[in-house]
Amino acid sequence: RRCGAAEVIFAEGKTPEQVVAIVRTLREQGGCVLATRCTDEQVAMVQSAFGGNDQLLVDALARTIIVGDPPAPADAAPVCIVTAGTSDLPVAREALSTCVAYGQPAELIVDVGVAGLHRLLGRLDTIKRSSVVITVAGMEAALPSVMGGLIEAPIIAVPTSVGYGSHFEGLAALLSCLNACASGIATVNIDNGFGAAVMACRINALAHPNTVEAS
Amino acid sequence: RRCGAAEVIFAEGKTPEQVVAIVRTLREQGGCVLATRCTDEQVAMVQSAFGGNDQLLVDALARTIIVGDPPAPADAAPVCIVTAGTSDLPVAREALSTCVAYGQPAELIVDVGVAGLHRLLGRLDTIKRSSVVITVAGMEAALPSVMGGLIEAPIIAVPTSVGYGSHFEGLAALLSCLNACASGIATVNIDNGFGAAVMACRINALAHPNTVEAS
Amino acid sequence: RRCGAAEVIFAEGKTPEQVVAIVRTLREQGGCVLATRCTDEQVAMVQSAFGGNDQLLVDALARTIIVGDPPAPADAAPVCIVTAGTSDLPVAREALSTCVAYGQPAELIVDVGVAGLHRLLGRLDTIKRSSVVITVAGMEAALPSVMGGLIEAPIIAVPTSVGYGSHFEGLAALLSCLNACASGIATVNIDNGFGAAVMACRINALAHPNTVEAS
Amino acid sequence: RRCGAAEVIFAEGKTPEQVVAIVRTLREQGGCVLATRCTDEQVAMVQSAFGGNDQLLVDALARTIIVGDPPAPADAAPVCIVTAGTSDLPVAREALSTCVAYGQPAELIVDVGVAGLHRLLGRLDTIKRSSVVITVAGMEAALPSVMGGLIEAPIIAVPTSVGYGSHFEGLAALLSCLNACASGIATVNIDNGFGAAVMACRINALAHPNTVEAS
Amino acid sequence: RRCGAAEVIFAEGKTPEQVVAIVRTLREQGGCVLATRCTDEQVAMVQSAFGGNDQLLVDALARTIIVGDPPAPADAAPVCIVTAGTSDLPVAREALSTCVAYGQPAELIVDVGVAGLHRLLGRLDTIKRSSVVITVAGMEAALPSVMGGLIEAPIIAVPTSVGYGSHFEGLAALLSCLNACASGIATVNIDNGFGAAVMACRINALAHPNTVEAS
Amino acid sequence: RRCGAAEVIFAEGKTPEQVVAIVRTLREQGGCVLATRCTDEQVAMVQSAFGGNDQLLVDALARTIIVGDPPAPADAAPVCIVTAGTSDLPVAREALSTCVAYGQPAELIVDVGVAGLHRLLGRLDTIKRSSVVITVAGMEAALPSVMGGLIEAPIIAVPTSVGYGSHFEGLAALLSCLNACASGIATVNIDNGFGAAVMACRINALAHPNTVEAS
Amino acid sequence: RRCGAAEVIFAEGKTPEQVVAIVRTLREQGGCVLATRCTDEQVAMVQSAFGGNDQLLVDALARTIIVGDPPAPADAAPVCIVTAGTSDLPVAREALSTCVAYGQPAELIVDVGVAGLHRLLGRLDTIKRSSVVITVAGMEAALPSVMGGLIEAPIIAVPTSVGYGSHFEGLAALLSCLNACASGIATVNIDNGFGAAVMACRINALAHPNTVEAS
Amino acid sequence: RRCGAAEVIFAEGKTPEQVVAIVRTLREQGGCVLATRCTDEQVAMVQSAFGGNDQLLVDALARTIIVGDPPAPADAAPVCIVTAGTSDLPVAREALSTCVAYGQPAELIVDVGVAGLHRLLGRLDTIKRSSVVITVAGMEAALPSVMGGLIEAPIIAVPTSVGYGSHFEGLAALLSCLNACASGIATVNIDNGFGAAVMACRINALAHPNTVEAS
Numbered sequence A, B, C, D, E, F, G, H: 001r002r003c004g005a006a007e008v009i010f011a012e013g014k015t016p017e018q019v020v021a022i023v024r025t026l027r028e029q030g031g032c033v034l035a036t037r038c039t040d041e042q043v044a045m046v047q048s049a050f051g052g053n054d055q056l057l058v059d060a061l062a063r064t065i066i067v068g069d070p071p072a073p074a075d076a077a078p079v080c081i082v083t084a085g086t087s088d089l090p091v092a093r094e095a096l097s098t099c100v101a102y103g104q105p106a107e108l109i110v111d112v113g114v115a116g117l118h119r120l121l122g123r124l125d126t127i128k129r130s131s132v133v134i135t136v137a138g139m140e141a142a143l144p145s146v147m148g149g150l151i152e153a154p155i156i157a158v159p160t161s162v163g164y165g166s167h168f169e170g171l172a173a174l175l176s177c178l179n180a181c182a183s184g185i186a187t188v189n190i191d192n193g194f195g196a197a198v199m200a201c202r203i204n205a206l207a208h209p210n211t212v213e214a215s
């Protein structure tokens, strides 16, 4: 539940064997296990090791895998995950998988960046039904600012590394999120869909207290 | 309620006359007005302009002023605002004033930085009673990481500019917050006590829905 | 007309006596003289030296002074200068003074930042009447991105140093402008209202060729 | 026409299949489609999917492809695209392809960097015939400064990532462009030949109003 | 013993042949030779060149190789090497190999990062038995701060490049270490397990003067 | 003894009244109190509050004050504090005061920067008598590298903010220290004479175990 | 002659008394003494201490003072010091004073920045008479690049802090100089007129070997 | 002779065919041609194209090739090229090849970094025989500072990208060179052995005027 703790594995930089071994240990403690930032090779080895007995949910784009049955989604308004472009989709899908693993319902709205404002405004009613919103945006990441002026819900901004040149691997987007003039916005690390989702799940669980607790 | 909107004034860089004029306009729309980042001169001029008719709440350390009656605090668990050192106090008090102006109860726990772990652990029971926690920390800002490993509530991390040398005016603390290995943490701009409090108030209002609406 | 050439003086870092001396030399060559980034003291000394004979246009907020009659404004659609907040006004007014000195009509729309989208949309018809638009925005500078999705005219983005903490004196706003996902946007230096206006005047003169040439 | 909108595809980071699918959608709306930053593989798949029916213009150096007939070039002075070195050519050619797709005439002048001033001065008459000039330069990017002192037309500066060491992937060139002491210069992102060309096409269309509208 | 001196080779960027040649020269001077940052290829060639006659200690994870018999470990309290996560292990193992080569006893405690405080506290008694402690931590590197509040021994902090996004290849961890609010901490370069160990060995030798001198 | 703990006060950013109050509290717990980074005003108020009863040691250059009798210096080799230039003296003297307050003998060698190598070599015998050395150097901070090649003792490098231009307030010196090619060097924050001295005192106490314990 | 050695004093950060004392010591060793970066107060105190007996050369703009007779200028071609703007003059004059103190003839050409190329070309014959050239330029510092394409002599580039916004206190100019595409250019620190002049004097002395040696 | 001019080719980023074509053009103008930063493939193709008729000098480590007979070395003291470590050798050898191509004698002294001061001092007599010295150093690049205190000749400092972590690809070394406290030092770009050598050749030609002119 925490960094270094049991149910989540940050697979980046680990060998496939290490990932399988950690999944095994965690599965023995019960509960489903979420692995993020998986390579194809890691996914393949986890599939062959656990595919026989356990339910596996693999999202190749998100590079996530869930081993074992995730909790049934809480009876709550969905966490709303909104992206500026299609290139931001992998990060958004990492957030989505995390919500699944944490038992919170979530919904994804893609490609409503501020340069096409009508598309964003066209989805506003849907967005407003959520208690908490995650924005996923690279380049100049203007989406959380505009969103902050349109809705009342707390917003978690994920800057992405989508961009080039003076984007400096996501720095430009990160600074935009941190300096957003609208209020009700807090920011997580560049490309950190997982972290945004954990924060959102905790808030959603507070807003819908009869649901399972977002650990 | 939003950037450029009515009820909050970011006084930095404005003349005292401008601040008075904006307060007047906003007061005519009803509701209390919060001004942040006020100079002594701005506070004095606001006091002489409104002190006759309106209730005034001035926090000299926070450099905030609230003109008019703030909403009665919601019947909710308090937002918990925790600082690492005493030098972080002005930022924490800006957050506190903001909670007052937004009608959410709040409580302040000061000087429980991680280098004196026993003091932090000694206050843990109190902290755990809150639905949302704000950490305020400069230097290496290890507080949100440690806190994230100890509590279940969502944490809003405010890095402060308290430090010197390679602190680079708060950059070191900001990067620490963004890279915290614990989950359930989101970050606002350096020294942005106001922004953290708005986020916290929105979450607290979700967690205690029978209270007045945050924002 | 160029850096180091005659008709414009960048007063920053010069003594009042130097400014007066340069204005005198330039006035002898004929034409009006624009001085930017003037201190109160520089303005006062220019006023006492030239106020007897020459028309003087002083904008204290913009910190500009025009000595001598500027050209009559061209018979053209105005350059449209749009700011996100009121704190961006000095930079916008420097741009306005520059348009005056260069003989291009200009109009100013203030405080239509993206966190209050309705205000921006409410001014869109006016903005669309211009052939070229200057956006002036600090903090996360989302204005040029949103504007770029709404209009066809070329946009010149001026990032401002309005902000704090991770704004890094305008860097956050600058990176936002450079990484704007909308197209038809080019950027000038932080707080460079003058440079944006010269670019805009050149474009406006091209769009309205029967007018005096924007040098 | 906008970020994420129809007629232009930023191919970087997309699979060949995605590029083909987006081209197909856009072609159905009519008009030609420009794809930038294409890999060889993307180009090959687009060629085999559309080469039978549509005209294809591929520029391997620019990494661009235009599917369908671009508009006939406007009867206007050409946009002038000037490079400092031969290594800047791919970026300049991306600008050129963009002008083609947007129906504005353009001309390319290569390798006239400021260290060989005579070559630049030898092409000055040609350059002065254009209403708008794009400079493409890496290393210390002195070209826009020198150009700004020689011509009256608005200049769009594209810094390139050509350089090494303290060039920091184009940062040195970007800062040079932004700090150019000559006026009449605005800057786009590092290596952003596309963005410079869209800006130039909009200006050229204003200068030659009887032509087809840029974008 | 120093940079450019005999007994240690920094293998990064050297050809396998160069590494073998330098090992040969150093071996002729007597004493064991430590090579750090070795590639698999370098290790293989060193093994085939020296494996017949010399004892070889290879640590594939640490990417180190010791050729020849290291000194018997001193009769002293071990240098304690503590990591925040498992991904920090290669750096910690480089430190461990260095202690071996320098004849100081060392012990490794892994994965006791601050987000799981109980695990760190559970190992505190062991840690307190050492005269000098090395912390190895990436991400926000809060470990040395917390450690500094818990023990009296001098602490050498090694920030690691483990992290992503705004971690900027270890910069975030480095700044954390340098700005740690606890005292008794000094810092070495990112991922520099070797340098930390040399410093620690010198201190340990001072604390246990009857042992062989840590060169 | 730790951050936020009793015996040391970091006076920067505190009011004189706050400093006096904290000194009072700490004095009541017994032991001497060290305050660093004091303004003249803070020193004056501490002097008038405690000068009647307590011994006061004020170092105006170091901006330190010790209230109460410091421990008698341990019977040990002195900590050796070496500066590159005279401008580094305030930082070196902060280190010296700290050693006094911690009861470790110390000695100061000034202005032996590497551009005058003979002066450094002339003091080498003295330096070699110490068990631990602190180097204090700004500009390019080459001193720890050269020192590291000359002595066997552990070296604590303090980069200072002495320099200008591309020194970036001490960054150049800090990076030099962290990248020193000699081994046996660890680094503290820019201008952190206090932190270096605490580390040195802990090491010196280990090397001379019959002395009072550092901190 | 070296850093920390006798004949030159870097006065920045020293008290007037310290400057007088160091001048006195150095004068006793014979030869003239150059002090750079002097405040008015330092100059005044040096004047009252030495003005009775010694020749004094004060340059208020350069903030330099030479106490005692400088060597007669060598019979050599002058070092040529060229500035881009008038704001670069203080740095250029520091270089000039240094040449005087080192006994090398020098000449100053001001305000020939590249945005007014004709002025630079108009002075080229004069410039070409020198064996070594110093360029002093802020903003985008294009001057050394252009100069490098026009002359054969070695060029020492001094970037200055003249600029604002993304100039970042001289960083933009520094990077320009370091990345200049012309060859035969080397760079010194931002605003370091002194360092450039020492380098130039050494070269000039080599080129005119019958002159006094530029130490 | 200049950037973009004839006799030197910067091969990085060019196809082998382009390199061959440019060499051919330049050879037709007479004189030898130097290509730097060549890949193995480029070298091979140049060899097969010109190896039949022209003398070829290939330095695989330096990645340089000289086509045609270089000028006979001038009858002058050699340019002295000194490296701190063996990893700096490729950059030093690029400088050496450049000297060959420019007809100036040069000599190479390797691995005399400041951590082994005796080796540097042991070569000092040789170094002092040169009129101009190039230092090539990575990591903390303390070599030019120490050298500047030992010799009278002008020094050209080449920082290299040899290092890791907070070296930031050569930035640490670059800042060290620029902030060197010794005088008589000027700096070129990171890894720019070519640029340092051109500067040194120009100085050496001035110092030995009867030699062929270093263009």
Ligand SMILES: Nc1ncnc2c1ncn2[C@@H]1O[C@H](COP(=O)(O)O)[C@@H](O)[C@H]1O
Binding pocket: A181, A182, A183, B001, B002, B003, B004, B005, B006, B008, B009, B010, B011, B036, B037, B192, B193, B194, B195, C085, C086, C087
């Ligand atoms: N201390 C603060 N830090 C950041 N933003 C603030 C602060 N105080 C107020 N604000 C924001 O600034 C807006 C007002 O800006 P302005 O229109 O310039 O007065 C408010 O609506 C808030 O969103």
Ligand SMILES: Nc1ncnc2c1ncn2[C@@H]1O[C@H](COP(=O)(O)O)[C@@H](O)[C@H]1O
Binding pocket: E001, E002, E003, E004, E005, E006, E008, E009, E010, E011, E036, E037, E192, E193, E194, E195, F181, F182, F183, H085, H086, H087
């Ligand atoms: N992993 C490492 N990180 C930093 N420095 C190292 C490392 N391993 C060896 N060294 C240093 O590099 C020197 C050898 O460098 P070289 O002469 O290039 O082989 C050794 O004497 C050590 O001081």
Ligand SMILES: Nc1ncnc2c1ncn2[C@@H]1O[C@H](COP(=O)(O)O)[C@@H](O)[C@H]1O
Binding pocket: B085, B086, B087, E181, E182, E183, F001, F002, F003, F004, F005, F006, F008, F009, F010, F011, F036, F037, F192, F193, F194, F195
């Ligand atoms: N000059 C200094 N630089 C860095 N840290 C210091 C300095 N002086 C004191 N400290 C630390 O700051 C703590 C006191 O902080 P405070 O509680 O704000 O007074 C002390 O316990 C020291 O660890």
Ligand SMILES: Nc1ncnc2c1ncn2[C@@H]1O[C@H](COP(=O)(O)O)[C@@H](O)[C@H]1O
Binding pocket: D085, D086, D087, G181, G182, G183, H001, H002, H003, H004, H005, H006, H008, H009, H010, H011, H036, H037, H192, H193, H194, H195
């Ligand atoms: N290794 C190098 N580093 C920096 N500049 C170089 C290098 N080699 C060649 N040059 C410069 O690049 C110019 C040739 O560039 P190009 O026209 O692109 O071939 C030459 O005239 C040199 O001034």
Ligand SMILES: [Mg+2]
Binding pocket: A003, A004, A005, E084, E085, E086, E111, E112, E113
């Ligand atoms: Mg762990």
Ligand SMILES: [Mg+2]
Binding pocket: B003, B004, B005, C084, C085, C086, C111, C113
């Ligand atoms: Mg506003």
Ligand SMILES: [Mg+2]
Binding pocket: C003, C004, C005, G084, G085, G086, G111, G112, G113
């Ligand atoms: Mg000028």
Ligand SMILES: [Mg+2]
Binding pocket: A084, A085, A086, A111, A112, A113, D003, D004, D005
């Ligand atoms: Mg899109």
Ligand SMILES: [Mg+2]
Binding pocket: E003, E004, E005, H084, H085, H086, H111, H113
């Ligand atoms: Mg070596």
Ligand SMILES: [Mg+2]
Binding pocket: B084, B085, B086, B111, B113, F003, F004, F005
């Ligand atoms: Mg405290």
Ligand SMILES: [Mg+2]
Binding pocket: F084, F085, F086, F111, F112, F113, G003, G004, G005
């Ligand atoms: Mg000195």
Ligand SMILES: [Mg+2]
Binding pocket: D084, D085, D086, D111, D113, H003, H004, H005
């Ligand atoms: Mg060229």
